[in-house]
Amino acid sequence: MSSTRIVRDLTSGNVARTMIFFAAPLFFSSLLQTTYNMVDMIIIGHFVGKEGLAAAAIGGDVLLFASFVAMGFANAGQVIISQFIGAGQHDKVRRLIGTMFTVLGGCAVLIGAFGLFFQDTILRWINTPPEALEYTRSYTDVCLTGLVFIYGYNVVGAVLRGMGDSRHPFYFIALATECNVFLDLLFVVGFRMAIFGAALATVISQAVSFCWAVVFLYRRRFEFGFDFRLRSFAVDREVLLPFLKLGIPMMIQGASIDFSKLFVNSWINSYGVLATAMTGIGNKVGSVVNVVNVALSTAGSSMIGQCIGAEKYDRVPKVLKVSFSINLAISAGMGIVTVLFPSAVFGIFTDDAEVLKLALTYIPVALLLFAGSALRPPMSSLINGSGNFKLNLAVALLDGVFMRIGLSVLLGLVLGFGVYGFWYGNALASFTPFVIGGVYFLSGRWRTRKYIIRG
Numbered sequence: 255m256s257s258t259r260i261v262r263d264l265t266s267g268n269v270a271r272t273m274i275f276f277a278a279p280l281f282f283s284s285l286l287q288t289t290y291n292m293v294d295m296i297i298i299g300h301f302v303g304k305e306g307l308a309a310a311a312i313g314g315d316v317l318l319f320a321s322f323v324a325m326g327f328a329n330a331g332q333v334i335i336s337q338f339i340g341a342g343q344h345d346k347v348r349r350l351i352g353t354m355f356t357v358l359g360g361c362a363v364l365i366g367a368f369g370l371f372f373q374d375t376i377l378r379w380i381n382t383p384p385e386a387l388e389y390t391r392s393y394t395d396v397c398l399t400g401l402v403f404i405y406g407y408n409v410v411g412a413v414l415r416g417m418g419d420s421r422h423p424f425y426f427i428a429l430a431t432e433c434n435v436f437l438d439l440l441f442v443v444g445f446r447m448a449i450f451g452a453a454l455a456t457v458i459s460q461a462v463s464f465c466w467a468v469v470f471l472y473r474r475r476f477e478f479g480f481d482f483r484l485r486s487f488a489v490d491r492e493v494l495l496p497f498l499k500l501g502i503p504m505m506i507q508g509a510s511i512d513f514s515k516l517f518v519n520s521w522i523n524s525y526g527v528l529a530t531a532m533t534g535i536g537n538k539v540g541s542v543v544n545v546v547n548v549a550l551s552t553a554g555s556s557m558i559g560q561c562i563g564a565e566k567y568d569r570v571p572k573v574l575k576v577s578f579s580i581n582l583a584i585s586a587g588m589g590i591v592t593v594l595f596p597s598a599v600f601g602i603f604t605d606d607a608e609v610l611k612l613a614l615t616y617i618p619v620a621l622l623l624f625a626g627s628a629l630r631p632p633m634s635s636l637i638n639g640s641g642n643f644k645l646n647l648a649v650a651l652l653d654g655v656f657m658r659i660g661l662s663v664l665l666g667l668v669l670g671f672g673v674y675g676f677w678y679g680n681a682l683a684s685f686t687p688f689v690i691g692g693v694y695f696l697s698g699r700w701r702t703r704k705y706i707i708r709g
Contacts, residue, residue: 282424285545286431288538292603293431294452295538297438299604302389302448304531307604308523309389309449311534312382315519317397319512320369321404323361326505327354327497328408329555333641334496335416336556340563347417348479349490353497354409356487362405369398380520383527389449396450400457403464410467413478415556422470430463503646504638510654514683518662518676525673532612533677535603539592540623546584550577551631551638558639567701570636574695577632585628589621619677626684633691640700649687658683 291314298306331354338346369376373394382390411423434455441451475481523530554577561569592599600613637645662679665671671678694700 282428286424286427288541288545289431289435291541292538293435293438294456295534295603297442298449298452299535299606301442304527304604304606304609305383305386306389306449306452307534307609308383308386308527308530309393310452311530311537312377312380312386312390312519312523313393313397313449313453314534314537315380315512315516316369316376316394317401317404319509319516320365320398320401321408322508322512323365323505324358324405324408326508327358327361327501328412329638330497330501330504331409332412332416332552333555333559333638334493334500335413336418336559336639337563337641339417340560344479346493348486350493350497351409351413351478351480352486353489353494354412355406356489357494357497358405358409359402362402366398366401369401370395373398380516381523383523383530386527386530392448392450393453396453396457400460403457403460407460407464407467410464410471413471415552416559417478418556418560420553422467426463426467426470429466430459433459433462500641500643500646503643503650507646507650507654510650511658512654514654514658515680517659518680521662521666522673522676528608528612529673531604531606531609532616535600535609535613536616536620536623536677538603539599539620540627543585543588543624543627547581547627547631550580551635554632554635555638558635559641562640562700570639570700571695574632574636577635578629581628581631585624589624592617592620592624615674616677619674619681622678622681623684626681626688629688630684633695634687636691636695636700637687642694642700645690645694649690652690653683653686657686 294310295307298310331350335347335350338344338350373391377387377390377394407426411426414420414423437455437458438452441447441455445451447454471478471480472482480486519530519533522533554573557573558570561567561573596614596617597610600610600616604610634649637649658680660679661682662676664675665679666673666675669675
């Protein structure tokens with residue numbers, strides 16, 4: 255869907271249709287991304303074992319933390335592009351694309367090198383179980399080496415979604431998923447390369463997807479106004495300021511949340527490989543609900559950004575209403591399936607009797623995660639779409655530092671619930687953006703100004 259059509263449909267009141275059309279490709283992209291991630295866990299669980307599951311879970315946490323700069327600044331770039339388009343400032347879009355490529359490309363190289371150099375220290379700090387250490391080291395070695403492809407894809411995806419194109423990112427994810435499934439089967443099952451093969455399959459798939467995305471942008475360079483000449487990658491100070499103004503709080507938000515999860519998981523890891531494997535499986539089960547919720551959150555951010563850029567404030571509550579309705583329905587459905595058929599749900603990833611026994615006690619935690627996933631995204635899309643960088647920072651600190659770490663330590667250590675306390679603390683913290691965003695919405699302050707393009 256083009257940016258002009260989004261603005262036109264929102265103006266005419268077709269909010270539900272616009273969100274569905276825009277979110278549908280994002281939904282399928284998220285579905286494929288979830289499939290992409292779950293394939294690793296399924297194949298590793300059945301062909302490597304619980305040590306491999308633990309390694310993939312820990313390696314995934316490290317990789318997610320290493321990607322916080324890409325996620326934060328890509329989301330910021332998407333919002334800013336949507337507001338520039340809503341305000342008709344198309345020349346700034348071109349300059350922002352070049353700035354994003356250069357800034358995030360440099361960050362990818364530096365963070366990847368840092369992660370590889372301090373890898374052993376990081377793995378010891380997060381209490382990697384000894385029996386999973388070598389597998390984890392192999393996984394992170396490969397993934398950190400390919401970090402630049404993750405960053406690059408996030409830039410391209412942000413540019414396209416900010417301009418109202420959610421369809422082509424879906425195609426790029428589809429290609430990556432197909433490659434990943436094929437290469438996982440080839441490397442792990444066929445060549446018996448264990449966890450190294452799974453990581454190699456992931457990086458190669460990401461590289462193929464990124465390269466195709468760049469080719470797509472290059473072929474349509476006149477449409478996007480970005481000619482890919484060397485001078486076009488220069489950092490433009492005028493667009494850099496709003497990019498940093500929103501990107502740094504979003505980056506801090508992502509970093510604090512990822513760091514808090516890493517901190518909580520480091521305690522979980524200290525309970526042994528069984529607890530670590532269960533955490534990895536639980537996260538993947540939770541990601542099934544996030545397929546829809548993340549898609550609607552991303553769509554909502556762009557739609558709200560364009561509404562605010564075009565000063566169509568009355569459309570924002572309708573965007574939120576549609577998002578809440580769909581999110582709650584999906585989360586409720588997944589909760590019912592998990593309660594009625596737990597062995598089938600968790601058994602997708604492993605046939606280890608010990609892990610499946612522990613999974614039955616994880617069900618209440620999963621239900622809390624589903625509820626948080628339903629309520630959090632609409633409010634996050636309001637905060638992100640409005641470009642309120644100060645509130646983003648507040649959410650980051652409260653969600654990531656005070657709530658997740660605080661609740662986990664309180665329940666897990668002070669009250670003595672052990673690994674269950676850390677699981678529940680992490681799940682309860684996910685409601686923080688909903689509470690803060692709800693207060694922000696009721697205050698009406700999101701109507702007062704366009705934070706980025708007039709800030």
